[in-house]
Amino acid sequence: MHREQLELLKRIQALEFTATEFNLYLDTHPGDQRAFIDFSNTVRELEQQKELYTRNYGPLIVDDTARQPCWNWIDDPWPWEIEY
Amino acid sequence: MWIYEKKLQYPAKVSKPDLRMAKYLITQYGGPDGELSAALRYLNQRYSMPTNVTKAILTDIGTEEMAHLEIIATLVYKLTKGASAEEMERAGLGGHYADHDNALYYVDATGNPWTATYIQAKGDPVADLHEDMAAEEKARATYQWLIDLTDDPDLIDTLNFLRVREIVHFQRFGEALDLVQEYQNSKHIF
Secondary structure (H helix, E strand, O other), X not given: XXXXXXHHHHHHHHHHHHHHHHHHHHHHOOOXXXXXXXXXXXXXXXXHHHHHHHHHHOOOXXXXXXXXXXXXXXXOOOHHHOOO | OOOOOOOOOOOOOOOOOOHHHHHHHOHHHHOOOOHHHHHHHHHHHHHHOOOHHHHHHHHHXXXXXXXXXXXXXXXXXXXXXXXXXXXXXXXXXXXXXXXXXXXXOOEOOOOOEOOHHHOOOOOOHHHHHHHHHHHHHXXXXXXXXXXXXXXXXXXXXHHHHXXXXXXXXXXXXXXXXXXXXHHHHHHXXX
């Protein structure tokens, strides 16, 4: 995997992790509106980065493949094969 | 339902193949306090939870445990990559090789297969959430013992990520427990 792709993947992992942390926190603090705004902003940025990744390197979820030129969902590397 | 995303939650990395560590690490795949136990415990307990907070937290932590299961699988895959039968045997994995070759299997560090007796669903939210909190502490301790067994800095980095997640999950389950008890007291259920 090329360096640029790997860096973008790591950025997505970091943003997704932030979203997960807000997700679990908000489950037990649903009234915290400030955390909710932070969650929403994180997810918006995450969506942009995922779209950029999908456009340049291929689908992250199978439905993304609908906007690809061909059935490249099966292409490697699969997650356990990536050398970080 | 669940949707698969073709990426790991965290960049799981090892410095070098290490069969000795693979033999120990597999317990977080199919051992008593491992990620399979965690995911199946939480995702199964949600059906008898009385509040939206507890239904949500078990769903979301259970889902994160599935992502952790994939990280453990990846680490074991990388630690055992390219190992020969002879090397497996020298590392005490001859029995594993006989039954599974280099395939992953849900076993603990001494080769015992995963069993549903590792987990419980009592139907009582207070009992179940206490089990979940204990499970997180046991998993945290297991990650600490695993970190103590290796000097591979990349492996330690990934194990440390997983160790800290257990602390966060313990915290969230504790908050959910408090809320369930408040709910029960307000409903006068004893």
